[in-house]
Amino acid sequence: MDFKSAADRAYANGAFIPGGDAFPARWSQEAASFVAAQGARARLGLPYGTGARQRFDLFLPETAPKGLLVFVHGGYWLATGRELWSHLAAGAVARGWACALPSYTLAPEARITTMTGEIRAAVGAASALVPGPLVVTGHSAGGHLAARMGCADGPAEVVRVVPVSPLADLAPLMETEMQATLHLDAAECAAESPARLALRAGVQAHVWVGGQERPAFLWQARTLSEEWSCPWTVAAGRHHFDVIDDFTDAHSPLMDTCLTGL
Numbered sequence: 001m002d003f004k005s006a007a008d009r010a011y012a013n014g015a016f017i018p019g020g021d022a023f024p025a026r027w028s029q030e031a032a033s034f035v036a037a038q039g040a041r042a043r044l045g046l047p048y049g050t051g052a053r054q055r056f057d058l059f060l061p062e063t064a065p066k067g068l069l070v071f072v073h074g075g076y077w078l079a080t081g082r083e084l085w086s087h088l089a090a091g092a093v094a095r096g097w098a099c100a101l102p103s104y105t106l107a108p109e110a111r112i113t114t115m116t117g118e119i120r121a122a123v124g125a126a127s128a129l130v131p132g133p134l135v136v137t138g139h140s141a142g143g144h145l146a147a148r149m150g151c152a153d154g155p156a157e158v159v160r161v162v163p164v165s166p167l168a169d170l171a172p173l174m175e176t177e178m179q180a181t182l183h184l185d186a187a188e189c190a191a192e193s194p195a196r197l198a199l200r201a202g203v204q205a206h207v208w209v210g211g212q213e214r215p216a217f218l219w220q221a222r223t224l225s226e227e228w229s230c231p232w233t234v235a236a237g238r239h240h241f242d243v244i245d246d247f248t249d250a251h252s253p254l255m256d257t258c259l260t261g262l
Contacts, residue, residue: 007175010216011076013240023241024084030248031086038093042086048102048125049118056102056122057082058129059089065098067132067262070123070149071247074140074165076178077107077115087248094250095259100126104145108181112144112170112192119145123155133262137162139244144168147194147224150203160204162258165217165240168195168224172216195220195227205230206257210238233257 003009014020035042035057043058069092073085082101089099102122104115127134134157138146143166148154150161170189173179190196199205209221211234218234225232233253235243246252 004177005175007172008177010214011173011176011178013214013217016214017239017241020241027084027087031084034087034090041093046125046129048122051105051118053081053103053105054118054122055082056100056126057086058126059086059093059099059101061093061096061098063096065130065132066096067259068098068100068127068130068134069258070100070102070126070134070136070138070146072102072104072119072136072138072142072145074138074142075106077112077141078178078181079106085244088244090248091246091250091252091255092259095255097259098130100130102126108183111183111188113188116145116148116192119149120153120155123149123158127155127157133159135160135162135258135262137164137247137258138166139164140240141167144170144192144194147205148192148197150199150205151194151197152200154200154203158200158203159262160206160258162206162208162254163194163221163224164208164254165210165213165243166194166207166220166224168220168227169193195224199228199230207232208243208254208257209234210240210243211236212239213243214240 041060081103092099104118136146136149143163147163207225246254
């Protein structure tokens with residue numbers, strides 16, 4: 001495998017996952033099947049702003065929700081949308097929680113600072129529809145945005161954040177090819193890296209990462225847990241693409257970490 005730089009190799013995921021190319025098709029099929037099964041309990045395309053991607057899907061349990069879990073998708077702030085990940089609401093819904101999945105404007109149309117603001121607005125709009133505790137989680141770039149919701153400028157209603165495989169310090173990404181699209185600078189890295197920001201008082205945090213992920217992601221996860229003095233879990237045998245599978249299991253350790261005790 002050829003990479004233009006050591007940083008590109010460090011943050012390449014699919015290239016190091018056997019059968020990695022098959023995952024998007026699987027996710028798409030599972031997401032579509034989950035939405036179809038939800039019927040009227042799936043409220044799709046709800047707006048939180050006027051932008052084309054400023055929409056979220058809300059999945060409701062069969063009874064009054066115990067609270068709201070918001071899942072923020074990944075894709076290095078460059079790709080994918082909420083529709084690919086609908087099935088990841090299954091575990092929360094089965095536990096009697098509502099689950100919202102927002103999309104957000106991607107780079108290069110938006111900077112990461114703008115995306116943080118959009119997710120803040122999405123969380124606020126979704127929480128206005130569902131009373132009770134509010135937990136924010138997300139994966140990869142979505143893990144970064146979930147972590148940002150636990151910082152001082154995040155929504156006051158958030159009581160817990162569970163970043164999964166988060167990009168907690170953005171500076172290393174300035175050395176990758178993605179920088180040509182992300183246009184990160186030192187000021188934005190300082191302002192938007194959760195590992196450089198304090199966890200807001202009263203917010204619980206738990207960082208999650210797969211044991212078979214790239215060393216850079218293990219470093220990112222540990223760095224955030226150390227800076228925030230919060231627990232972190234290394235999920236044995238999980239890589240960057242299957243570490244999220246446990247969101248579909250109501251009784252998985254990951255779902256327990258997100259929702260137990262609230």
